[in-house]
Amino acid sequence: MARELAAVEFVANPIQRLVDKVRNFGLTWMTRLVLYVVLVDLGFVYFLPMAFMLLTSLKSPLDLENPTVHWLPTQIFYLNYSFAWQQLQYPAALLRTVLWVTIAVIGQVISTMLVGYGFARYSRIRGAEVLFLLAIFTFLVPPQTIIVSMFLNYKVLHWLNTYLPLTVPEYFAQGLRGAFFIFIFRQAFRALPFQLEEAARVDGAGPLKVFTRVMAPLVRSSVAVAAVFSVVWHWNSVFLVSNFLQQTYAKWPLSLELQQFTSSQLTQGNSLASNQGFQQSSLLTPGSVGAIMAACVLVILPPLIFYILVQRSFVQGVERTGLIE
Amino acid sequence: MQASVRTNPTMRIQKPQPKGALHRRRVREFTLFILPWMIGFIAFEAFPLLQSLWISFASLQFQAKGVQFLWVGLANYQHVLFVDPNFVGYLVQAIVSTVIELPMILTFALTSAVLMKQGLFGTTFFRGLFFLPVVVGSSAVMSQVFQAGGVPVIIGGQWLAPIFHAVGPAIAKDILYVFQGMALVLWRSGVQVLLFLAGLYGVPPTYYEVARIDGASPWQTFLKVTLPCLSPVILLVSIYTLVDSFTNPLLNPVLGYIQSIGLGGSLELGWAGAMGWMYFLLVFLVLVVMFRYSRHHVYYAGEK
Secondary structure, eight states, X not given: OHHHHHHHHHHHOHHHHHHHHHHHHHHHHHHHXXXXXXXXXXXXXXXXXXXXXXXXXXXXXXXXXXXXXXXXXXXXXXXXXXXXXXXXXXXXXXXXXXXXXXXXXXXXXXXXXXXXHHHHHTTTSTTHHHHHHHHHHHHHSOHHHHHHHHHHHHHHTTOTTSSGGGTHHHHTTOSTTHHHHHHHHHHHHHTSOSHHHHHHHHTTOOHHHXXXXXXXXXXXXXXXHHHHHHHHHHHHXXXXXXXXXXXXXXXXXXXXXXXXXXXXXXXXXXXXXXXXXXXXXXXXXXXOHHHHHHHHHHHHHHHHHHHHHHHHHHTOOOOOTTOOO | OHHHHHHOHHHHHTSOOOOSHHHHHHHHHHHHHHHHHHHHIIIIIHHHHHHHHHHTTEEEEEETTEEEEEEOTTHHHHIIIIIOSSHHHHHHHHHHHHHHHHHHHHHHHHHHHHHHTTOOTTHHHHHHHTTHHHXXXXXXXXXXXXXXXXXXXXXXXXXXXXXXXXXXXXXXXXXXXXXXXXXXXXXXXXXXXHHHHHHHHTSOHHHHHHHHHTTOOHHHHIIIIIHHHHHHHXXXXXXXXXXXXXXXXXXXXXXXXXXXXXXXXXXXXXXXXXXXXXXXXXXHHHHHHHHHHHHHHOOOGGGO
């Protein structure tokens, strides 16, 4: 109805329509330009440190000490990367980290989705709000303040120096910022209309089937967002990992290897390099910034690739097929 | 009176629950869904939380038979409130900086998300760029870049240098401070931008179509369509930002202080515990108030 009326107006006033069109074109062109300038400006704040990191990782120690070399290295110095690769024990540590993060993230996303759905759809049950606020409270208390008790708890369970304390809680909607993911899914499910669910229930589907078949596919973009955050936070986590995996060097994920590498670079420098049989790297001065930056690039590259792969599904709109609103 | 009951949404929520078989079934379903969280909470969270609560009422004593905790009642709390010279000052500092940052981060994140959704050329590229603070900001990589001398790069010092020369060192310091603050806000907005972006794509396109047909201006559409549909995400982002700025051990002065007391040389665990609990209860109170307030202002399509 509305569409027909609008069409009639357009036909009735062609000159006005032309004027509008010209004005709109000018406006959109101008706004686009302004938008670009703003976006590029903001992007610069994020882009520059990354460019700095990437370019520094390709600089030789000579370039780093040369005051005339600002941004571009005079020659591409691969040795930083081969040194960082060897010191991080990259292939093995990468495999360990990918395995652990994958298992933990799958558990965290599925369990927090179930719990978030429960809190979203049954919020009128007495006590539901209180339990939800309790969950939020656990999000509020940073692990730094209760680490001693957590440590004792896992010691009793004989879980220390394994990946269990970093994986099992994730399957029970806890773990790294678990309550935040519950909150993400609660908000996403609450924003969906009831009709689809009710239709499925009338057709005889049980609550779990409604959840897996009808509701879960509708929050795909939230799943992608939660998965991205979960991957990144697990990938970068240092505090809990270093407390629970203290002595087991052979099990360390990349985040700890990076920390170890940078601190050893800053303290030992040359002697470490020569110990590892890196004769060519006698060029590496103690605390070589180039090698540290190369290690940083190696560590943050995998989550970046993961993000580029999933970001498409992240912005998929919600399709409410078969729903008349 | 009757009319107000019918129109006031809060009154409707507080309507007495039906106590029939249907209600029991719903309670059973609810329990089923949140069971994983309940098990996880009891197994992994409850003990550490309760123990730290207990420690806040105790004092660590080094005795002949080893380390012991002695019950001291409210002494730790009294100490923090009335003797400790730093706690209240740090608390005020934390609150002030959060109150200033929260609107800045929210506005900036929402604006960037809206800009990125405009379908400009290179949106994918910008989306990737705005993810950098999420992946880099939360890792040790960032501090390495800082140490390696990436700081002047971040605050744009090189470009501002001529201006600093022109205005003199006193004013230059203020400008630098503002820029540093802004750069920090930008770097802490990554998560928020992505949440808003996903939320924006969740608004049904039909709503925009209707608004366009009805002749709404872009600004009206933003106010009347985008903001209400986004309100659940706005609540989510506000709570996240608040918790992040109150509990980030690197940025928050109170947490740094608690850690220095608890894990520093003197190991005053009871004192630190009392501080921690008072602090978290205070922040929790703020969150509860926000949740209460949001009831009237957040639009959930599932609860029409």
